Amino acid sequence: MILYDYILSPSCYKVRLLASLLGVKLELRAVDFHPGREHKGDELLALNPAGSIPILVDGEDVLTESAAILSYIAAKHGQNWLATSDAGEVGAQQQWLSFSHRLTSALGGARLVEMLHFPGDLAALQEAGIAALRELEAALFARRLTGQTFLVGDRITIADIACFPYVALAPDGSVSLDPYASIRIWMRAIRAQPRFIEMPGIHRLHELAPDPLAGDA
Amino acid sequence: MQADERTQWVPAAVSTDILDGTVVPAALPTGPIAVWRTASGELHANGDRCPHRGMRLSHGFVRGNSLSCIYHGWRYGRDGGCEHIPAHPGLEPPKSINCGPLPVAEANGVVWVAAQAPEEAPAEIEGFEALKSMLFCATPAAIAEAAGGALKTELGGTPAHLVTAERTPSETFVVALVPTGTDVASKLAAATALEALRRVTESAT
Numbered sequence A: 001m002i003l004y005d006y007i008l009s010p011s012c013y014k015v016r017l018l019a020s021l022l023g024v025k026l027e028l029r030a031v032d033f034h035p036g037r038e039h040k041g042d043e044l045l046a047l048n049p050a051g052s053i054p055i056l057v058d059g060e061d062v063l064t065e066s067a068a069i070l071s072y073i074a075a076k077h078g079q080n081w082l083a084t085s086d087a088g089e090v091g092a093q094q095q096w097l098s099f100s101h102r103l104t105s106a107l108g109g110a111r112l113v114e115m116l117h118f119p120g121d122l123a124a125l126q127e128a129g130i131a132a133l134r135e136l137e138a139a140l141f142a143r144r145l146t147g148q149t150f151l152v153g154d155r156i157t158i159a160d161i162a163c164f165p166y167v168a169l170a171p172d173g174s175v176s177l178d179p180y181a182s183i184r185i186w187m188r189a190i191r192a193q194p195r196f197i198e199m200p201g202i203h204r205l206h207e208l209a210p211d212p213l214a215g216d217a
Numbered sequence B: 001m002q003a004d005e006r007t008q009w010v011p012a013a014v015s016t017d018i019l020d021g022t023v024v025p026a027a028l029p030t031g032p033i034a035v036w037r038t039a040s041g042e043l044h045a046n047g048d049r050c051p052h053r054g055m056r057l058s059h060g061f062v063r064g065n066s067l068s069c070i071y072h073g074w075r076y077g078r079d080g081g082c083e084h085i086p087a088h089p090g091l092e093p094p095k096s097i098n099c100g101p102l103p104v105a106e107a108n109g110v111v112w113v114a115a116q117a118p119e120e121a122p123a124e125i126e127g128f129e130a131l132k133s134m135l136f137c138a139t140p141a142a143i144a145e146a147a148g149g150a151l152k153t154e155l156g157g158t159p160a161h162l163v164t165a166e167r168t169p170s171e172t173f174v175v176a177l178v179p180t181g182t183d184v185a186s187k188l189a190a191a192t193a194l195e196a197l198r199r200v201t202e203s204a205t
């Protein structure tokens, strides 16, 4: 599987993260997204006329939507990361995969304006981002009331991976995560997964590594 | 902050929102704070600025009984004193390096913090426990007005108390308390009603 990838892209990171969590090896093709705008060049437009990354190429299969790529990799290598055939789970998974696009346009949009000075109405993007975070916080609080940590079913799934990166990077668009206690606990549970990987702005849980001072005490 | 305000307990978080061995951001009228639990659950609070270069300590991490800064790893103990500086492993950090521990207490499942030690423990509201915290873009007075004139109210059919702390002139931290032993369905209804109260309050402001 070849992933057309950009290290600072949260949408590409979703794919790298799921692959790592599942122990799946990806062949990474670094795209010069900024400043090169390679995703708008002929070679990549031939693969993805929308001119966006990530793009996953696996033999004949070419996928250009991160939610579709997550579903594809999980179907091949980690069925347990997908909804079961239960209607409630199927609906919830689809709900959160769609919701993840709202996070991309609002929080991701604010981040592009703040970090790369892309044109856009920063205040409107931040307001939409806060509305989405409030919605996610309310849903995760309801999940906690029933003893659950993740968005769908009783385990971590691609729904969590789809939503996690743009939420975690909200501060890059000057949107604070401080008010959201249930989101904080959820993000921690994701970062605590074995084989979790980082991207710039999203770090692992340092306390899970051995204490360099252990033995001194 | 007036001198007497400094010795007042301020609601900072819901107890169950701070897992053992984790740190969370919160605020007093004096500014941002970090509230954390040791690995065994003991609660601590201090200023949110690392004495080294000012990094937010709430972005740091807890190991055992210490809070570490995410930036250069300076490590602080329960008394706020710096215990270790990774760049100078052989050095015993001077006593003067301290991240400013604050008085902290728990009551009704709410974490209360004060700038200076109050004389008494936080007042208990008999029979109620914290459900959920929420930040309202409104003043405490506007929230009380939207809640029907008082902070003792009703949320989705369940009796409730709202505990509030003004964080900035436009932001108020709110904890909703419901009767101890409230069932899950009523808690959910109360949380939904709290969202509705926020909508009403914010659209009136």
Ligand SMILES: N[C@H](CCC(=O)N[C@@H](CS)C(=O)NCC(=O)O)C(=O)O
Pocket (backbone or CB within 6 Å): A008, A009, A010, A011, A012, A039, A050, A051, A052, A053, A054, A064, A065, A066, A067, A104
């Ligand atoms: N196709 C969507 C969009 C991903 C997305 O927004 N990618 C950004 C990089 S993080 C991009 O390529 N933007 C360029 C553009 O849309 O012109 C997905 O896979 O989730």
Ligand code: FES
Pocket (backbone or CB within 6 Å): B050, B051, B052, B053, B054, B055, B069, B070, B071, B072, B073, B074
């Ligand atoms: S800023 Fe905290 S250790 Fe340097």
